[in-house]
Structures are given as structure tokens and as C-alpha cells.
Amino acid sequence: MTETAHTAPGCDSAATPAYARWLRIMAALYDPFLWLGELAGMRRRRRALVDDAYGRVLEIGAGTGLNVAYYPGAVEELVLTEPEPGMRRQLSRRLERLGRAASVSGASAEQLPAADASVDTVVSTLVLCTVEDPQRALREIARVLRPDGQLLFIEHVRSTSRFFAACQDTVRRPWRAFAGGCECNRATVELMRACGFTVQASEAVWRGMPAIVHPLVIGRATR
Numbered sequence: 001m002t003e004t005a006h007t008a009p010g011c012d013s014a015a016t017p018a019y020a021r022w023l024r025i026m027a028a029l030y031d032p033f034l035w036l037g038e039l040a041g042m043r044r045r046r047r048a049l050v051d052d053a054y055g056r057v058l059e060i061g062a063g064t065g066l067n068v069a070y071y072p073g074a075v076e077e078l079v080l081t082e083p084e085p086g087m088r089r090q091l092s093r094r095l096e097r098l099g100r101a102a103s104v105s106g107a108s109a110e111q112l113p114a115a116d117a118s119v120d121t122v123v124s125t126l127v128l129c130t131v132e133d134p135q136r137a138l139r140e141i142a143r144v145l146r147p148d149g150q151l152l153f154i155e156h157v158r159s160t161s162r163f164f165a166a167c168q169d170t171v172r173r174p175w176r177a178f179a180g181g182c183e184c185n186r187a188t189v190e191l192m193r194a195c196g197f198t199v200q201a202s203e204a205v206w207r208g209m210p211a212i213v214h215p216l217v218i219g220r221a222t223r
């Protein structure tokens, strides 16, 4: 494993000391907090999603590395980006435990460490809800993808039910403060399309997690 440290605009660099402490606590609690959701279906979905990854793969916001074990042999090179230092530490530990070769970078999704048209697969699971500037991140993803490349994603999104979306709007601020910047009401597929991606997605429910993040979209986007 190789690690390169980058400053992540809009992430740890901008956090107040108290918020940075909270992010460190969140990093330590992340896997236990997701445990039930992983058992209730997310683990299976991660495996199925990354099974389609191939070639040079760049995962954004890799967190503690919950996808890492499932990358198939068709992956020639794995680059994991994660701007939050606490998450990145856990990610490095998981890579060591699994004996998986990958390079780890602290880059944010808004400033990816890859040349234009150099990546076959970008993976994003539960990240586009949290990046500060999702349009900029999507433009970056489009920049680094080869013309026939793919973005594989699992994201929790704004509900299609008007009532439930209104509930998400209501709790958006406290949830955002609790969940490290996560916007529970973000219409991510619409943003992908607005940024020029062709999107094939199916809907699912993130069981075992708070209702506010139940609506999931899972799929593949191409340029």
C-alpha cells in the first residue's frame, strides 16, 4: 500500500477543532453504526456493485474501506481517496489486514489525483451525499474517466415521496451536523444527468439504518 497526503478542500482543512474531533469520533464509530445495515443487505450490494469494476479503478470517499474486500481480479490498479484523516487511518488498517494492494490518497472528490481520461472505473458508495460541491465532483469524475469508462454508485438520495422528502428537508440540518456533512435530501441522480452522465439505476431501501437515509439508488453512469 502506498499513501499520499493531500489537503482536501472543503474537508478536514475547513473543520473547526471541535468538528474535526467529531469527525474523528465518527470515523471510530462508522463501522459499528453501519453494522446492521451491512448485514441487512448493504454488504451484498457492495459486492455486486464492485464486481463490475475493471482496469484502473479510483474509489472516492472510500471511508473505512468497506468495499475493499470485494474488488475482483479484473481490477489492475486500485486508488482509494479519502479526505478525512480518521477514516483514512481505518482504511489503511483494513488494507493491511486484507493484504490488499492499493494506493491511498487524501484527495477530495472535487480534486481527483488522476490525469484526464486515465481511469476505467470510478466507484462512489454513500459519498455524493456528503461532498461539499457535488457538481464539481461529478465534473472531476467525468474528467478522469476514459471515454468508455463507468461510474459505479450506491447513493442514498432524496425520496420520491413528497411527504418523505419534506421530512428529509426538515431534518437536513441536524442530520448534516451529526453525519459529517451528509445531505440526506440530495437528488443525486438528477445531478448526474445535469452533469452530462447517462444513468442506469435501480431503487432500493437501505434497511437497518435510520429511515431518513432509506431511499437508495444503485447503478452505473457513463459519459
Ligand SMILES: C[S@@+](CC[C@H](N)C(=O)[O-])C[C@H]1O[C@@H](n2cnc3c(N)ncnc32)[C@H](O)[C@@H]1O
Binding pocket: 010, 011, 060, 061, 062, 063, 064, 065, 066, 067, 081, 082, 083, 084, 087, 107, 108, 109, 110, 124, 125, 126, 127, 130, 131, 132, 133, 181
Ligand atoms: C458515509 S461515508 C461513506 C464511506 C464509504 N464510501 C462507504 O461506502 O462506507 C462518506 C465519506 O465521504 C467522505 N467525504 C466527505 N467529503 C468528501 C469529499 N469532498 N470528497 C471525497 N470524499 C468525501 C467522508 O470522509 C466519508 O468517508
